[in-house]
Every structure is written in structure tokens, then in C-alpha cells.
Amino acid sequence: MGSSNPITVEDLAKSGDTAPLIEVRGLRKTYQLGETEVHALRGVSVSISAGDFVAIMGASGSGKSTFMNILGCLDKPTVGQYLLEGIDVAGLTKKELARIRNQKIGFVFQNFNLLGRTSALENTELPMLYSRVSKKDRENRARAALALVGLAERAGHFPSQLSGGQQQRVAIARALANQPSLLLADEPTGNLDSRTAVEIIEIFQRLNAKGLTIVLVTHEPDIAQFAKREIVFRDGHIKRDDVVPSPQLASELLKTLPTIED
Numbered sequence: 704m705g706s707s708n709p710i711t712v713e714d715l716a717k718s719g720d721t722a723p724l725i726e727v728r729g730l731r732k733t734y735q736l737g738e739t740e741v742h743a744l745r746g747v748s749v750s751i752s753a754g755d756f757v758a759i760m761g762a763s764g765s766g767k768s769t770f771m772n773i774l775g776c777l778d779k780p781t782v783g784q785y786l787l788e789g790i791d792v793a794g795l796t797k798k799e800l801a802r803i804r805n806q807k808i809g810f811v812f813q814n815f816n817l818l819g820r821t822s823a824l825e826n827t828e829l830p831m832l833y834s835r836v837s838k839k840d841r842e843n844r845a846r847a848a849l850a851l852v853g854l855a856e857r858a859g860h861f862p863s864q865l866s867g868g869q870q871q872r873v874a875i876a877r878a879l880a881n882q883p884s885l886l887l888a889d890e891p892t893g894n895l896d897s898r899t900a901v902e903i904i905e906i907f908q909r910l911n912a913k914g915l916t917i918v919l920v921t922h923e924p925d926i927a928q929f930a931k932r933e934i935v936f937r938d939g940h941i942k943r944d945d946v947v948p949s950p951q952l953a954s955e956l957l958k959t960l961p962t963i964e965d
């Protein structure tokens with residue numbers, strides 16, 4: 704892949720690997736709160752293939768975010784193994800972990816987490832500051848990522864000048880900047896109205912169709928129906944892990960929903 708070319712959806716296609724992208728065995732996470740131990744994960748084993756689109760459901764406190772933080776190499780399990788693309792994450796140094804986070808994983812959060820006094824373009828360029836990309840390529844790739852999420856014309860806007868849905872789209876563009884193989888989204892539609900939520904999911908489905916692996920936390924059953932697979936957490940365990948029989952197409956649903964002015 705020529706680094707000077709702007710990214711396209713095709714560049715994100717990284718499926719076709721036979722080994723699972725994510726392999727997790729006997730994952731436990733215990734937080735020490737003074738005298739008490741909080742068991743956030745109590746033995747979670749799961750494998751996720753490249754190209755999958757997984758919705759993680761479960762009540763508040765069931766361990767979803769803890770699980771996502773471990774998948775994202777933001778936190779380490781107390782016990783258990785995590786293989787990412789066949790690499791045992793436990794054996795990596797902090798520096799190697801940071802590199803993996805930056806190069807292989809894109810993050811999207813409920814609160815967008817954009818830098819406020821920074822344009823959409825600069826926000827999107829951020830992850831590339833830590834990789835060897837020239838200034839010009841950085842801008843080209845950021846513009847391409849913004850175009851991918853439908854925000855080409857808003858590159859110069861600051862977060863305060865954008866709607867919630869637009870801010871989340873900037874966050875998605877930023878997550879895509881380094882062409883990750885895994886997109887982790889923790890309640891990405893939690894702060895959005897229902898049409899805007901479906902618009903965000905439409906982007907995810909489009910990216911997933913081109914091979915990007917997505918793991919998305921949601922507490923809305925309607926949103927989970929857009930994924931290919933649904934995993935339900937309960938009290939730090941996986942309670943259910945099912946294929947979604949025929950995932951709904953966000954692009955189709957959008958045609959039936961009234962538009963709100965941008």
C-alpha cells in the first residue's frame with residue numbers, strides 16, 4: 704500500500720486471514736477498591752474472526768467496557784490470555800502496546816473525545832502524528848477519511864460548530880486514519896438521536912462490508928440488530944453469543960426515516 708495515496712474503503716479490507724483476529728481465553732479482571740475486590744470479568748473466552756461485526760450487549764456494570772479496554776490494549780487482564788492477530792499481548796512492552804494501539808486499533812467513544820480547539824481535519828490527523836507519515840500525506844489521508852464519513856466540506860470546522868452526529872463522524876475518521884484492522888466502539892450512538900444513530904451504523908456497515916472488523920458496545924437491542932453477531936455479558940460472564948440471523952441494513956432503514964436538517 705503506497706503511503707502517499709489517500710485511504711479508500713478498499714484499503715481497509717484486511718479480511719481473509721485464517722487465524723482469528725481476536726482470541727481471548729479465561730479472561731479475568733479484578734479491580735481492588737480499598738478492601739474489596741470487584742470482579743469485572745470472571746472468565747471470558749471468545750474468538751472473533753477478521754471481518755466480523757460484533758455487538759456487545761449487557762446491563763450496566765456487566766463488564767463490557769472492561770472487556771473493550773482489554774481488547775484495545777488500554778488495560779491488561781488480571782488472569783487469562785489475549786491473542787491479537789496471533790500475538791500474545793501480555794508479552795509486549797508498553798512501547799509495543801502503544802504501537803499496536805496506534806497502528807492496528809481504532810477507537811470510538813460515546814462522548815466523541817475530540818479536541819475542542821482543533822479542527823475536524825487536525826483531529827483526524829492526530830493518530831498519524833505518532834506514525835511516520837509526512838505532513839502532506841497526513842493531510843491527504845485525513846481528508847480522505849473525512850470524505851469517507853461524508854464530512855469533506857467540514858474539514859475546517861471545530862467540534863463546537865458540528866452536530867453530535869458530525870462530531871462522531873470526525874471521531875470515526877480519526878479512528879480510521881492509520882488504517883486499523885480493528886475498530887472498537889463503546890456506546891458510539893449513546894448520545895445521538897435515533898436517526899443519527901442509524902447514520903453512524905450505516906458507516907460502520909459500509910466499513911465492515913469492506914473487511915474492517917468491528918466490535919461495538921450498545922445497550923440498545925435495535926442497534927445490535929445491525930451487527931452480524933451479538934454477545935451478551937452478564938456479571939462478568941458471556942451469557943449468550945449468537946449469530947444475528949439477518950442483520951438489518953442501515954442504508955435501507957434510513958430511506959424510511961424522516962431526515963433532520965444537518
Ligand code: ADP
Pocket residue numbers: 734735736741742743761762763764765766767768769770
Ligand atoms: P459496563 O461497561 O458493562 O457498564 P464495566 O466494565 O465498566 O461495565 O464495569 C464492570 C464492573 O467493574 C463494575 O462493577 C464497575 O463498577 C467495575 N469497575 C470498572 N472499572 C473499574 C475501576 N477502574 N476500578 C474499580 N472498579 C471498576
Ligand code: MG
Pocket residue numbers: 767768769
Ligand atoms: Mg461501559
